[in-house]
Amino acid sequence: MMRTFRVIQWTTGKVGKLSLRGILDDPRLELAGVYAYSADKVGVDAGTLCGRPETGVSATADIDALLALDADTVLYTPFMADLDHVTRLLGAGLDVISTNLFLNVGGIRGDTKDALAAACAAGGSSLYVTGINPGWINTMVTAMTAVCRDVQCVSIAESADVSVYQSAETWQALGFALPEAPPAVLEVAKLWLSTFRDSVERMAVALGYELDEMQLFLEHQTVSETVDLGWLRLEQGTIGALRARWDGNVAGRTVLQQHIAWYLTKKLNGGWTFDDDHYQVIIRGEPEVRTRIRFVPPESWGNHEWDTMTAMPAVSAVGDVAAAPPGILTLADVGLPRAPAGLWLRDRQGGSV
Structure with missing residues (x-):
């Protein structure tokens, strides 16, 4: 029963x-x-x-x-x-x-x-x-290494249109809608992005790596024209996207990577582009494994329904x-x-x- x-x-x-x-x-x-x-x-x-x-x-x-x-x-x-x-x-x-x-x-x-x-x-x-990340994606990718006889590096790249998360305070705290990210904002962004440090550390434990160094890389990009999202206005020249990466290293060699690309609009300076797939996974090894994941919501979903992918791994x-x-x-x-x-x-x- x-x-x-x-x-x-x-x-x-x-x-x-x-x-x-x-x-x-x-x-x-x-x-x-x-x-x-x-x-x-x-x-x-x-x-x-x-x-x-x-x-x-x-x-x-x-x-x-x-x-x-x-x-x-x-x-x-x-x-x-x-x-x-x-x-x-x-x-x-x-x-x-x-x-x-x-x-x-x-x-x-x-x-x-x-x-x-x-x-x-x-x-x-x-x-x-x-949750979705850390959580579900790390579980899935860790399990995918089981087909390999050798694993050299595991990389997860997340790409997300974060305009579906309508919280002006959240994105302003990370530097969005500002002309540049001052040191205090950068520290807040680093704190938020430590979520993905956790993502790397979880996979390291599951895969048996003893990381001796974690490195964070972070950059922002500004919008090429004024964009009004209805709940937040991005003036031309203010920040509308960020990219970051955590590297997990063993003896100077990167064995795990978590890339993050978040944008409120694609109307950006600097030639930045984004993947329409939400996740791109690359396991370099024998064999090399590549996969892409895209979530396709039903037409009935509102913006906050996207949090379903955070909630359901916990329920399940x-x-x-x-x-x-x-x-x-x-x-x-x-x-x-x-x-x-x-x-x-x-x-x-x-x-x-």
Whole structure:
């Protein structure tokens, strides 16, 4: 008999709303509770919060009440991490699957990592951080190396039209819409881009590399004409795109690369061009492996529906994380989370599971 996992959704923002839909859609999961960060969401039905029929489960800010629900897993999706909340959840024995990388508390390293690991040990629980990148793409690319008898370098290039993420504050913090990126903005950009440092480090662990150096390369480009996005105006000569790359090196040799290309418009100076495929993967080895990935959304999607690809790897990983050993989990610990496609088909056909 299929096991059903009781899940708590922690916040219902851009990603959390889509994660909540994913829980309701997955026959392997049962929604146990919802944590509301905003006071105006307390008492509101979960279905209402994510654009679905009412569920009978209302959001609450009462953490004690949520801990009393006998849930298995928390899907943790807030924009800013609260280390006290997460260590409390882990210490109570709940697995936590997070789309947040804990950057605002230093990332999963140093004292933060120690606190999370201690909470996992106390609760016999697991913490797994995932999403589209880091997360899904790293899992897929790491698995692709299995066809090779020799691997020299693994490279992932992400290309994204980030105008679908309508947050002027976010992009201005990274230098967009400014005539140039001052030192303070560059430091913020480097902090945000440490997300992809994590991407490289995850693959290094899974592939058995002991990196002795990580290098970041970053550049911005300005727009060739004024562009009004409706929610942000880019004056001619202000920044409209960035490119970055993390190199993971062993003994002076680059063995892992993560390229990032983000743009609000393609009307740019400098002859910059962008790939319409969202990911280009190159594994140099024997044999060399090349693949491209492009996400094609349905016409019904609005801009924020693109966050589906961040939310769903977390939803799909619930059973795999439950089967993994306690602690802070690596790509190899969790394996290949997947959608319940067969169960969905049987449900549509009116069959029983």
